[in-house]
Amino acid sequence: MSARLARRDHRDAWLFLLPVIAVILLVAVWPLARTFFFSFTDAYLDEPSVYSMVGFDNFIEILQDRSWWIAVKNTLIFAAISVAIETVLGLAIALLLNSAIPGRGLARAAILVPWAIPVVVATKMWEWMLNDQFGVINKVLSGLGLVDHGIAWTASSSLIMGVVIFVDVWMTTPFMVLLILAGLQLISPEIFEAADVDGIPAWKRFWSITLPMLRPAIGVAVLFRVLDALRMFDLAYVLAASNENVMTVSIYARDRLISFQELGVGSAASTWVFLLVAFVAIIIIGVLRLDKAAGT
Amino acid sequence: MASVSLHSVSKSFGTHAVIQGVELQIDDGEFVVFVGPSGCGKSTLLRIVAGLVAPTDGVVAIGGDDVTDVPASRRGVAFVFQSYALYPHMSVARNIGFALETLGMAKEAVSQKVLSVARMLKVDHLMDRRPRELSGGQRQRVAIGRALVRQPEIFLFDEPLSNLDSDLRMEMRLEIARLHNDLKTTMIYVTHDQSEAMTLADRIVVLNHGRIEQVGTPQQLYHAPDNRFVAGFIGSPRMNFMGVSSQATAGRIVGAGNLSLALASSDLENPITEIGIRPEGLRLVAEGDGRMVCILERIEDLGHEHFGYCRISDDTVWVIRLPEAPSPDRIGKPVGLDFADAAVFAFAGDGRRIALAGLQKMAAEAPLP
Numbered sequence: 001m002s003a004r005l006a007r008r009d010h011r012d013a014w015l016f017l018l019p020v021i022a023v024i025l026l027v028a029v030w031p032l033a034r035t036f037f038f039s040f041t042d043a044y045l046d047e048p049s050v051y052s053m054v055g056f057d058n059f060i061e062i063l064q065d066r067s068w069w070i071a072v073k074n075t076l077i078f079a080a081i082s083v084a085i086e087t088v089l090g091l092a093i094a095l096l097l098n099s100a101i102p103g104r105g106l107a108r109a110a111i112l113v114p115w116a117i118p119v120v121v122a123t124k125m126w127e128w129m130l131n132d133q134f135g136v137i138n139k140v141l142s143g144l145g146l147v148d149h150g151i152a153w154t155a156s157s158s159l160i161m162g163v164v165i166f167v168d169v170w171m172t173t174p175f176m177v178l179l180i181l182a183g184l185q186l187i188s189p190e191i192f193e194a195a196d197v198d199g200i201p202a203w204k205r206f207w208s209i210t211l212p213m214l215r216p217a218i219g220v221a222v223l224f225r226v227l228d229a230l231r232m233f234d235l236a237y238v239l240a241a242s243n244e245n246v247m248t249v250s251i252y253a254r255d256r257l258i259s260f261q262e263l264g265v266g267s268a269a270s271t272w273v274f275l276l277v278a279f280v281a282i283i284i285i286g287v288l289r290l291d292k293a294a295g296t
Numbered sequence: 297m298a299s300v301s302l303h304s305v306s307k308s309f310g311t312h313a314v315i316q317g318v319e320l321q322i323d324d325g326e327f328v329v330f331v332g333p334s335g336c337g338k339s340t341l342l343r344i345v346a347g348l349v350a351p352t353d354g355v356v357a358i359g360g361d362d363v364t365d366v367p368a369s370r371r372g373v374a375f376v377f378q379s380y381a382l383y384p385h386m387s388v389a390r391n392i393g394f395a396l397e398t399l400g401m402a403k404e405a406v407s408q409k410v411l412s413v414a415r416m417l418k419v420d421h422l423m424d425r426r427p428r429e430l431s432g433g434q435r436q437r438v439a440i441g442r443a444l445v446r447q448p449e450i451f452l453f454d455e456p457l458s459n460l461d462s463d464l465r466m467e468m469r470l471e472i473a474r475l476h477n478d479l480k481t482t483m484i485y486v487t488h489d490q491s492e493a494m495t496l497a498d499r500i501v502v503l504n505h506g507r508i509e510q511v512g513t514p515q516q517l518y519h520a521p522d523n524r525f526v527a528g529f530i531g532s533p534r535m536n537f538m539g540v541s542s543q544a545t546a547g548r549i550v551g552a553g554n555l556s557l558a559l560a561s562s563d564l565e566n567p568i569t570e571i572g573i574r575p576e577g578l579r580l581v582a583e584g585d586g587r588m589v590c591i592l593e594r595i596e597d598l599g600h601e602h603f604g605y606c607r608i609s610d611d612t613v614w615v616i617r618l619p620e621a622p623s624p625d626r627i628g629k630p631v632g633l634d635f636a637d638a639a640v641f642a643f644a645g646d647g648r649r650i651a652l653a654g655l656q657k658m659a660a661e662a663p664l665p
Contacts, residue, residue, distance in 0.1 A: 190381035193348050198395035198446070199369030208394070212385045 032274075039268035045261040058268035062256075068269070070244055071252040072276070077161065078236075078248065079229035079280075082168045087222055089169065090176025095210075097177065098184045108181075115174035123238040126167045130154055157245045164236050164246050168229070176221050183217020184210075219288035226284060230277045249273045298359030298372065298449040298482055299324045300345060305354030307340055307506075314340045315351070316506040322484065322499075324359075327476050330486045331493040331529070332503035338486045339454055341503065345484060346452050347371050359449065371450075374443030378455040380435045382427040382442070388414070389423040392441045413445045417471075433464040440475070453485040457492065469495060490530050494518070502526050524647040527572050533603065535572040535641070536614040542567035549642075552609035553588040553633070557640070568642040568650055575617040577639030580604060586632030590614065593628070597621055606633065 039058050043051035062068050097108055114122065129136050130153040138150035153163050187210070195205045233250040240246050242255055253273055257266025300322040307315040314337045322328050330338040343349040344356060347368030356364045363371050382391050390397075393410040401409075414420040417437040427435055436456060443451060453472070457465045473496055476483050487493055493500045494514045502509040502517065502525070510522040514530075521527035527535050540551035549568050550556045557571075583589065590606035593613065602618040616633070642650045 188379060188381060190377045190379050191383060193368075194375065194377060194381040194383075194442075196348060197346060197368045197373060197375040198398075198442070200395065200398050204398050209383060 035267045035270050037267075038263050039265075039271045041264045041267075043263040045257065045263045045266075048263055051264070054264065058265045059272070061265060062269050062272055067244065067247070068249075068252055068272075071247045071249045074161070074246055075230060075232070075248045075250075075276075078165060078168070078232065078246075079226055082165045082172075083222060083225045083229055085165070085169050086173050086176045086225060087218065089173050090180050090221070091214075091218065093173070093177045094180035094184055097181055111174050111177055113174075114171050115178075117171070119171065119234045120238050122171050123167060123235050126163070126170070127154055127239055130163060154239060157243075160240055160243065160245050164239060167239070168232070168235055171235075172225065172228070176225065179221035179224070180214065180217055183214050186217075187213050215288070219284075222288070223281065223284050227277055227281055230280060231273065249276060300450060300482065300484070301355075301357045302341075302345070303355040303357070305341070305344060305351045305356065307337075307344060307349065308352050314506050315344070318354070318506075318508055320501060320508065320511065322482060325480045325482055327483045327485065327496060327498045328501060329493040329497035329499075330484065330501045330503055331488065331490055332509075333529070334488055336503040337506040338488075338503045342452050342454055342484060342486045345450075346373050346375050348375070372448055373450045373452055374446055374448035376436075376439050376443050376451070376453045376456045378458050380427070380439040380459075382435060382438055384427050387424050387426060388419060388430070388438050391427065391438055392445050395442070395446050409445055410441075413441045416444070417441045432460050433468060436460065436468060437471075440472075444475075449482065451481055451483040453483065455486055455488065457487070458489075465492075472496065491532055494530065500530075502529060504529075521641070521649060523649055524570065524572070524643045527641055527643070527649065531574055533575050533615045533617075535574050536578070537570055537572045538608065538612055538614075539570050540568060542569070552612060553590050555588050557587075566644045566648075566650060569645045570643045572641040572643065573614075573635055573639050575603065575615040577635050578614065578616040579634045580616055580618060580622060581632040581634045583630045583632050586634035588633040589630055590633055591628065592622070592626050592631045595621060595624070595627065606631065 038048075038051075040053055040055060041051035042054045042058075093111065097104055097111070101107075117125075128134070130138075132138060132150040132152040132155065135150070135153075137153070138147065141147045142150065151159070153159050191209065191213075192205070195209055200209070231250050232248050233254065236243075236246040236248055237251055237254075242251060242259070247255075249269070250273060253266055253269035256262050256269050260266070300320075302318050302320040305315060305318045306313065318341060330341060332338045340349055344351050345358075347356075347363070347366065351364065354364075355362055358371055358373075368375075383394065386394065389407070389410050392413060393406045396406045396409060411420060411423075414423060417440060419434060419437045419441060422430060422434060422438075427438065430438065436459075439456070456472070457468050460468060469492060472483075472485075476496075485492075485496060497514055499511060499513055500517055501511050504525050509529075510517060510526045512520075517526055517530045521530065524537070528537065538551050538553075538555070540549045540555065542549050547559050548556055549559065549571070551571070555571075579586070580592070588608065590608045592604055593607050594605040595618075596603040596605075602621045604616040604618050604622065606614045606616060608614055614633075637652070640652060642652050644650050
């Protein structure tokens with residue numbers, strides 16, 4: 001290809017990209033830049049045009065807020081535990097669905113149901129089922145004689161984090177299953193047949209063949225889920241609003257921005273959330289070496 | 297080393313019968329090739345021997361023991377796959393040694409065995425590479441090494457050379473033949489390529505639609521096929537066929553190209569409906585000579601041999617193998633075809649071959665059974 005032809009190709013490519021770039025600038029870069037800008041001001045939400053620059057004061061203020069650190073702790077605990085459970089459960093279910101069991105098509109469709117239900121609906125549903133007086137779960141437990149009075153699942157400060165994790169696991173394990181199942185189906189069945197003839201025992205086959213070959217699929221699934229879990233808002237907010245026991249960093253940022261009308265501080269909180277998520281994402285990509293694993 | 301026997305083995309997937317009542321005895325140390333067109337069930341049959349597929353019916357025995365319900369890992373077989381099925385995330389050395397590793401063999405002993413096998417297959421300089429960094433031929437060697445290192449009683453090969461280019465295929469064919477010569481282990485080899493079957497096999501099993509059409513040595517299949525299918529499948533280029541009509545009462549068969557053969561005796565129940573002559577059984581002669589006429593349409597010059605394409609009728613073109621290229625100005629002109637009586641294969645309406653003891657003049661000289 002001549003240099004001139006190559007140049008023309010490049011120009012055409014940019015032309016095609018232009019609309020997308022414009023949209024991204026408008027809906028992603030511009031709001032982000034605005035947020036970033038406001039985090040250096042003392043603006044309030046009722047009158048955003050009146051402000052003065054305050055430098056890094058907002059960022060420092062958040063780091064000095066005890067609530068912020070509780071939110072960070074909650075978010076990290078929630079993300080770590082829920083994603084860990086979802087990964088193990090997702091892997092187990094995917095392995096089950098991948099083996100040629102009868103009714104596998106139906107099971108595959110059924111397992112997607114929780115993933116298809118909107119978060120708010122699912123959360124409300126579980127909130128009712130877990131209700132201390134009218135909830136079906138307490139009813140069953142007391143019917144079985146396991147408890148003598150209903151447990152206040154969503155009101156107890158020691159139980160509510162467990163409930164949030166449980167509902168999240170219930171909702172998003174199907175997503176894990178789907179991604180891991182897709183990875184499993186990419187592995188040639190002949191590799192397992194070879195292991196079969198070679199007399200590789202089942203546990204060794206799992207550890208030395210299945211798991212290493214699934215690593216890219218699991219890695220991508222974990223990355224997606226961790227990023228999702230770190231900015232989790234809806235589930236905890238619907239279940240407990242601003243209850244400090246399950247307040248995530250996103251809820252914290254929303255409270256500063258909307259409830260307290262602090263546009264500047266709220267923007268700084270949002271920026272911290274962004275940095276936190278980006279930091280964790282970089283670590284995961286580095287640890288799992290996803291960029292390199294993609295080629296295998 | 298072990299013998300293999302299959303007794304009324306059948307396999308159906310749903311209502312689709314893939315293997316139908318196969319009876320086969322393979323002796324200890326024999327090299328047997330399953331050959332047939334795609335979809336004939338040859339790979340399934342091999343997988344049944346391996347224990348990767350369970351037969352719907354019948355008995356599989358290895359070394360005299362019924363292994364129908366024994367899992368693949370305990371049958372003492374090694375399987376080489378068409379796709380190689382190497383573990384992509386392991387080095388060549390680990391791929392070869394993985395099965396030994398799980399047997400709890402000492403590390404030293406494993407690496408020693410792996411090295412000796414790798415040397416034998418000339419992959420010992422690639423030990424640290426991953427499968428994706430190897431060429432197709434090298435991958436196939438590693439796959440064979442993985443089978444070899446376990447010292448199996450039986451080697452099973454499922455179209456191992458199909459993914460290789462033709463030069464490499466010839467080379468690996470020789471290596472596999474040498475391997476069998478050295479090891480004297482029972483080997484079963486599946487291929488759709490009849491030339492691979494002819495060159496490698498002690499005995500060939502020709503399969504079609506899940507049934508065995510014929511079992512025999514390459515020479516038997518070539519010179520005395522049981523039926524039209526085997527006659528057409530073995531040999532390259534394939535046998536020339538032509539429908540004929542039997543005038544049994546008149547004692548002859550006639551067909552296009554002025555074909556007219558006298559029969560000494562004839563079976564009225566099973567009239568000959570088709571004859572076949574191999575390309576190498578035909579000779580090109582001057583027009584008016586020989587036993588048939590046709591139009592020479594085209595010549596293919598392969599250097600060491602030549603193929604002539606002769607139109608006998610509107611829908612029949614025969615291939616003739618020629619030792620020397622005929623002069624080009626014969627193309628498009630009528631020529632004569634000659635053949636020995638022994639070159640003629642005759643088939644009944646159901647495809648069975650009819651021994652041509654009945655063809656006149658040939659009774660004494662025919663080498664056919």
